[in-house]
Amino acid sequence: MQKYCVWIFFIICIWSAQSQVPSKIGDTLSIVEQDSIKKSKFFKQIGNGFFPTKYIDIDLRYLIKYNQYEGLRTGLGGKTNDNLSEKYRLNGYVVYGFKDHNFKYSIGGGFRLSKHSNTWVDLSYTDDLQETGSSSFLTDKRFFSFFEPRLLNISLFHHHITKTISLEHRITPYLLSETELSRSNVYTTYDYTFFVDDTAFKEFRMSIAKVSLQWNPFNTFEPVGDIDVEKDGFPNFTLQISKSFKDVLGADFNFFKADFRTIYILDLNTEDESFTEATLSGGLALGKTPLTHLYHTYPNNLDKETIIQRFSVAGINSFETMYFNEFFSDKFATLQLKHYLKPFNISKRMQPQMVLISRFALGDMDHIERHQEIEFGTLNKGYYEAGLEVNKILFGFGLSFAYRYGAYHLPKFEDNVAAKFTFNISL
Incomplete structure (x- = not known):
C-alpha cells in the first residue's frame, strides 16, 4: 500500500x-x-491512516486484514473531510469475512462545536467483532499502523452491536480528551458462560461510560504552511476510566475499569541513532466483569507443537512466547524495554538494526470460577521474556527471537522459544 x-x-x-x-x-x-x-x-x-481524495479520506485500516476466525477480512471505509464541510462529518466502513461469511459495518457522523479546541460530538452504530480481553484507549484512534501482525493469529472474538455518543475535545495543545457513552449487546463466538448472581449469562447487555485522556507534555509543533505538524515528545501518558451501569438501558452488570500507559524514549536524537524505549502499562477491573472486558496482556504465540509451526510475524508490543488465550487477568501490569542499536551500514539500501528486548508481566484474577467453559491461567507469579530483533534486513522484513523464562518456563525447551519475521516500514 x-x-x-x-x-x-x-x-x-x-x-x-x-x-x-x-x-x-x-x-x-x-x-x-x-x-x-x-x-x-x-x-x-x-x-494517520487515511488516503486523501477531494471530499472523502479513505480509511486504510479496512482494506485488508486476516485473523483465525474471519480468515481474510476486506472492505472499505472512509470519512468526509474539510473540503466537503468543516462543521459536519460522516464516517463508516463495511467489511466481509471470507471464513465466517458475515458482513460487519459501522456508520456514524458528527458536528463541530469549536474549531479552536477541535471539539466534536459524534454518534455511531457498529455491528462488528472485537478481540476478547483486548483493551484500547479512545484517544488511540488517531494512531495508525500500516501492518498489525498480531491480528493474523487471533482466534477469540466476541460479537457486539454498539450505539455510542462521544465528545472529543482538546483541553490544551498537549492534552486530548474523549468521553463516550455506549450501549452494547455482546455475545461470544466461542463456548463461554459468565456465572454470577446465580445466573448463567451467555449474552450480555452493557451500558458503559468512558473518559480517556492523552497527555503529551513534551510534544512540539512545527508550522508547515498553514498547518502545525505535531511531533512526538516523551514521556507521554494515557489514562482511561470506564464504568458499567447495571439496569441503565437494561444493562446486566456493574463494574469499573481503569487503564494506564506511559511511553518514554531516551536519547532519541543521539548521533549514532541508538535509543531506548520503555512502555509501562496496567489495568484494573473491579466488579462483575465478563471475560470479554478483562485483560490478556497481548500474547502472540500459536499453540502448536513445533517452533516451525508457530513461525509467524512478531508484533510491535506483544509477548511473543505467550500463547493465545493462555492467561487472563482482572488486574495487570506490564513493562517492556527495547534498546535499538546503531543500524549496520551494509549498503545504502540495506541498513538492518538490532533491537534488544526484555518484557515482564504481572497479573491476577478474583472469582475465576465465574468464567466457565474456558480454561486459562493467571500471571500472579510474574511472566518474563527476553529476545532480540534484527529489523529491516530486506524490504522491511527482519527476524525476531524470544525466550520465555522464570516461573512460567515450560518443561520442553522448544516450547519456550519463539522465532518469527518482523516487518517495519516508515514514511
Missing part, C-alpha cells in the same frame, strides 16, 4: 508541475514551497 501511495503521489506531483509553468524565479520558489506543503499534508494523512 505504501508503494502505491508513493507512486500515486509522484504522478500527481508530475501533473501539477507540468500544469504550472513559472515565468520568474520567485514563481519557481513559490511552487516548490507549495509542493513541499502539499507533500507534508499528504504524508501526514497517510501516517
